[in-house]
Amino acid sequence: MQAIILLGAPGAGKGTLAEGVRNATGLIHVSTGDMLRAAVKAGTPTGREAQAYMEKGELVPDDVILRIVGERLAQGKPDDRYMFDGFPRTLEQARQLDATLAALGGSVRQVFLLEVPVPVIVSRLSGRRICKTCGAVYHLTNIPPKQAGVCDQCGGPLYQRPDDSEETVLNRLEVYQRQTASLIEFYAQKGLLVRINAGTTPQAATAELLARLA
Ligand code: ADP
Ligand code: ZN
Numbered sequence: 001m002q003a004i005i006l007l008g009a010p011g012a013g014k015g016t017l018a019e020g021v022r023n024a025t026g027l028i029h030v031s032t033g034d035m036l037r038a039a040v041k042a043g044t045p046t047g048r049e050a051q052a053y054m055e056k057g058e059l060v061p062d063d064v065i066l067r068i069v070g071e072r073l074a075q076g077k078p079d080d081r082y083m084f085d086g087f088p089r090t091l092e093q094a095r096q097l098d099a100t101l102a103a104l105g106g107s108v109r110q111v112f113l114l115e116v117p118v119p120v121i122v123s124r125l126s127g128r129r130i131c132k133t134c135g136a137v138y139h140l141t142n143i144p145p146k147q148a149g150v151c152d153q154c155g156g157p158l159y160q161r162p163d164d165s166e167e168t169v170l171n172r173l174e175v176y177q178r179q180t181a182s183l184i185e186f187y188a189q190k191g192l193l194v195r196i197n198a199g200t201t202p203q204a205a206t207a208e209l210l211a212r213l214a
Contacts, residue, residue: 001073001076001080001105002080002081002101002108002109003082003097003106004027004084004108004111004112005088006018006083006084006112006114007111007113007184008114009121009173009176010125011120011125012114012115012116013124013198013202013205014086014114015033015086015137016143017202017206018083020206021213025210025213027081027082028083029085030072030082030084030087031084031086032086034085034135035068035072037054039068046067046068049061054163057171058171058175059089059090059179062090062092066093066096069097069100073100078104088183089179089183091183094183108190109214110212111192111194112194112212113184113195114198114205115199116199118173120199122166124139126166127141127142128161129145129158131151131154131157131158132156132157133151133155133157134154134156136153138158196208
């Protein structure tokens with residue numbers, strides 16, 4: 001069981017990039033943010049526990065995250081190849097991921113750090129819109145849908161994530177600096193870090209990542 005990781009601030013474009021990389025490679029895309037939003041929507045105990053943290057832009061506790069990722073990997077097969085998006089986000093999560101993969105005879109192969117200037121991040125998040133039905137991601141000016149408010153792929157309604165309000169966006173960036181940025185050093189020391197310029201277009205960032213994928 002091998003894995004690559006997409007690391008970067010909220011708004012760096014992890015989800016959009018993951019879609020392009022998955023389509024090009026067949027890697028299995030695992031987004032803890034998507035899993036949590038699905039749990040909130042379904043009203044499961046995990047969803048009820050996670051919701052308050054997510055609305056404030058705080059991290060959901062490690063034990064909750066490690067449980068849902070553990071359950072997901074337990075359904076996998078030994079030769080599965082994963083792409084994690086939004087996970088790990090703390091040193092504890094990173095250490096546990098190493099242990100879990102090692103127990104399954106695998107490891108983290110590469111960690112792609114998506115680098116984007118802060119003003120670009122703020123504009124991306126505040127303009128972001130998401131399909132309520134299929135989860136496709138749009139942006140009011142950068143990736144507009146053909147018809148305003150309607151998903152190109154499935155016709156579902158588009159909405160703004162509650163944690164994309166300006167105040168929560170600023171808190172999420174602070175949380176990233178405080179709790180997640182230390183992972184850059186953690187993976188750099190292991191020789192796994194690959195820096196990607198994700199400040200231009202999704203196409204350019206996806207092409208750069210694919211070119212550097214081992
Ligand atoms: P973004 O990267 O844009 O913040 P995500 O969809 O990855 O968006 O995450 C949304 C929210 O879900 C986070 O703000 C956090 O509350 C929660 N979350 C997602 N992944 C994790 C994780 N690995 N650890 C803790 N909380 C997480
Ligand atoms: Zn849709």
